[in-house]
Amino acid sequence: GFCEVGLRLGYYPSANGREDALVMAKEL
Numbered sequence: 001g002f003c004e005v006g007l008r009l010g011y012y013p014s015a016n017g018r019e020d021a022l023v024m025a026k027e028l
Contacts, residue, residue: 002026 002024010018 006023011020011021
């Protein structure tokens with residue numbers, strides 16, 4: 001599956017301001 005490796009706050013612009021982005025990594 002995927003594991004969470006980081007978080008970028010306010011990464012995406014959205015209708016209500018900014019949205020956070022989870023940085024995910026897939027184990028191969």
